[in-house]
Amino acid sequence: MLLEINHLGKTYGEGADATHAVGDLSFGISAGEFVCVVGPSGCGKTTLLKCMSGLLRPSTGKVALRDETISGPPETMALVFQEYGRSLLPWLSVRGNVALPLRHKKLRKDEQARLVEEAVGAVGLDGFIERYPWELSGGMQQRVAIARALAYQPEILLMDEPFASVDAQTRGDLEDLILQVRDRYDMTILFVTHDIDESVYLSDRIVVLSPSPTEVKEILDVDLPRPRDQVATKELPEFAHLRAHVYRQIKRPQAHGNPE
Amino acid sequence: MSGRRRRFVGLGLEILVPIAVLALWALWSAGADSFYFPPLTEILDTFAETWLFERVGSDVLPSLARLGVGYAIAVAIAVAVGVPLGLSPAVRRGASPIVEFLRAIPPPALIPFGIVVIGVGDGYKVFTIAFVCIWPILLNTIDGITGIDPTMNDTTKVYGVRGVDRLRKVVLPAASPQIFAGMRTSLSLALILMVISEMVASSNGIGFFVLESQRSFAIPEMWSGILLLGLLGYLLNAAFLLVERRVLAWHRGARASAEGT
Numbered sequence: 001m002l003l004e005i006n007h008l009g010k011t012y013g014e015g016a017d018a019t020h021a022v023g024d025l026s027f028g029i030s031a032g033e034f035v036c037v038v039g040p041s042g043c044g045k046t047t048l049l050k051c052m053s054g055l056l057r058p059s060t061g062k063v064a065l066r067d068e069t070i071s072g073p074p075e076t077m078a079l080v081f082q083e084y085g086r087s088l089l090p091w092l093s094v095r096g097n098v099a100l101p102l103r104h105k106k107l108r109k110d111e112q113a114r115l116v117e118e119a120v121g122a123v124g125l126d127g128f129i130e131r132y133p134w135e136l137s138g139g140m141q142q143r144v145a146i147a148r149a150l151a152y153q154p155e156i157l158l159m160d161e162p163f164a165s166v167d168a169q170t171r172g173d174l175e176d177l178i179l180q181v182r183d184r185y186d187m188t189i190l191f192v193t194h195d196i197d198e199s200v201y202l203s204d205r206i207v208v209l210s211p212s213p214t215e216v217k218e219i220l221d222v223d224l225p226r227p228r229d230q231v232a233t234k235e236l237p238e239f240a241h242l243r244a245h246v247y248r249q250i251k252r253p254q255a256h257g258n259p260e
Numbered sequence: 261m262s263g264r265r266r267r268f269v270g271l272g273l274e275i276l277v278p279i280a281v282l283a284l285w286a287l288w289s290a291g292a293d294s295f296y297f298p299p300l301t302e303i304l305d306t307f308a309e310t311w312l313f314e315r316v317g318s319d320v321l322p323s324l325a326r327l328g329v330g331y332a333i334a335v336a337i338a339v340a341v342g343v344p345l346g347l348s349p350a351v352r353r354g355a356s357p358i359v360e361f362l363r364a365i366p367p368p369a370l371i372p373f374g375i376v377v378i379g380v381g382d383g384y385k386v387f388t389i390a391f392v393c394i395w396p397i398l399l400n401t402i403d404g405i406t407g408i409d410p411t412m413n414d415t416t417k418v419y420g421v422r423g424v425d426r427l428r429k430v431v432l433p434a435a436s437p438q439i440f441a442g443m444r445t446s447l448s449l450a451l452i453l454m455v456i457s458e459m460v461a462s463s464n465g466i467g468f469f470v471l472e473s474q475r476s477f478a479i480p481e482m483w484s485g486i487l488l489l490g491l492l493g494y495l496l497n498a499a500f501l502l503v504e505r506r507v508l509a510w511h512r513g514a515r516a517s518a519e520g521t
Contacts, residue, residue, distance in 0.1 A: 050414075053418055054418075055414050055417060055418065072417075073417050073418045073419075073420065075420060077418070078418065078419070079414075079415075079418045081411055081414070081415065083411050085518075086409045086411040086412055087411050087412065087414075087415045089412070089429070089430065089433070089434075090510050090511070090513075090514040091433040091434075091436075091510040091511075092429070092433075096429075100419065100421060100425070100429055100430075101419035101420065101421060103421070103425050103429075104420055104421065104422065104425060132510060132513060132514075133514075134510075134513050134514040134516075134517040134518070135513070135517070148419075152419060
C-alpha cells in the first residue's frame with residue numbers, strides 16, 4: 001500500500017459539544033491507482049483529505065505514507081483545492097504560481113523553468129504562462145492549480161472536489177485532462193467528489209462513505225476499459241450499472257427520514 | 261460614450277472648482293482690507309518670493325528630509341514588528357496591551373520627552389514623526405496577515421513554502437493592500453507631526469517658518485507657508501497613490517474580475 005488510512009477518526013470540540021466529523025475510516029491506496037471517494041454532502045470528505053495531507057491531525061487512528069505515519073504535509077504529496085480562486089496567488093503570474101513550490105527544491109534554474117513550462121503545457125495553457133490568474137476563466141484557473149501540482153512531481157495527488165465550481169462542459173474537459181496527465185506523470189490520485197458520474201468515469205476504485213460520523217460503506221472496483229471516453233464509456237451498460245449502484249448506496253439512508 | 265463624457269465632466273469639475281474657490285477668495289480678500297486676511301494676490305506674490313526658490317534649501321528640504329526619514333523608519337519598524345505579531349497568535353496576545361498603550365499616547369505629549377532624551381536637533385523630530393506613523397501601519401500589517409485566506413495558508417503548507425519564500429511571496433503580498441492603507445493614513449500624520457515638531461524647538465523648516473512669520477506679524481508670509489503645506493500634502497498623497505496603483509495593480513485586477521463574475 002502506498003497510502004494507508006487506518007481507523008481514522010476526527011472529532012471537533014469536546015464533551016457534549018463534540019462533533020464527530022469522521023467516525024472510523026480504513027482503506028488503502030496502491031501505487032498507480034486512481035481512487036475516488038464519494039459520499040453525501042457534509043460527510044467529512046474535506047476533513048478526511050486534510051488529515052491525509054497532514055494539514056490536520058486525526059483524533060484517532062492514523063494515515064501512513066509508505067508505512068510512515070503522516071504528521072505534516074509530505075514532500076511527495078500535492079493537493080488541488082476546490083477553490084482555485086483562493087488557492088492561487090493573484091500577485092503572481094501563472095509561471096510564478098507554478099514555480100513557487102519548486103523554489104525550495106534546490107533545482108537548477110533551467111531545470112525549474114523546464115518543469116514549469118512542461119506542466120503548463122500539459123494542461124494546455126502554453127500561451128498564458130505570463131498571465132495572471134484573475135485574467136483567466138475559472139476552468140483555466142483550475143488548470144493552473146493542476147499544473148502547479150504536476151510541476152511539483154508528487155507521488156500522490158489529492159484532489160478536493162476540484163471541478164465542483166466549473167460549468168459542465170469545462171468539467172468534462174478537465175476530467176479528461178486529469179486522466180491524460182495521470183499517465184504522463186505516473187501519479188497515484190485520490191479524488192474526492194460528490195458527483196457520482198464523475199467518480200465512476202474517472203476511477204479504478206470507488207470508496208463510498210456514509211453520512212457523518214463517516215465510515216466506509218463500500219469499496220468497489222471499476223472495471224471499465226481505459227482509455228475512457230466521455231461518450232463511449234458513459235454509454236456502456238456497466239457504467240450505468242455502477243452509477244446506479246453507487247447512487248443507491250449514497251441515497252438509501254436519507255430515504256428513512258424523507259419518505260416519498 | 262456616457263462613461264467618457266462623465267469622466268470628462270469629472271475632470272473639468274476637479275480643475276474648475278478649485279479655480280473658482282481661489283477666484284472667490286481673491287475677490288473677497290481684495291476688498292476686505294483685513295490685517296489677518298491680506299489680499300490673495302499679496303499672498304501669492306509672497307509665496308513666489310519666499311518659496312520659489314529662496315527657502316527651498318533652508319526650510320523645505322530639511323522639512324521633507326525629516327518627514328521622509330521619520331516615515332521610512334516607521335514603515336520599516338511597523339512591518340518588521342507586524343509580521344511576527346500577525347503570524348503568531350501567542351506573540352500577538354502578549355504584545356497587544358503594550359501596543360494599545362503606546363498608541364494611545366497623544367503624540368504631542370512625546371515632544372517634551374523627545375527633546376529631553378534626544379535633544380533639540382533633527383533627531384527628536386524624526387523620532388516624533390516615526391513614533392506616530394508606526395501605529396496605523398503596524399495594526400494594518402497585523403490585520404492583513406491574520407486575514408490571509410485559510411485555503412491560501414493550507415496551499416503554502418502543502419507545497420512546503422516556508423521561511424523567506426513564504427514571507428516574500430505569500431505573506432507580505434497578501435497583506436500589502438492593508439499595509440498600503442495604513443501607510444496612506446500615516447503619510448498625512450507624518451506631515452502633521454512634521455509641522456508640530458518644527459514649531460517647538462526648531463531653527464528651520466516650514467513649520468518653524470509659519471510660526472516665526474506669525475510671531476513677527478508677517479501675515480502674508482504665514483499664509484504662504486500654510487498654502488505650501490496644503491500643496492505638499494496634496495502632492496505627497498498624489499505621489500503615494502501613483503506608487504500604490506503600480507504596486508497593487510494585481511489587487512485592482514483581481515477585485516475587478518471578482519466583481520465581474
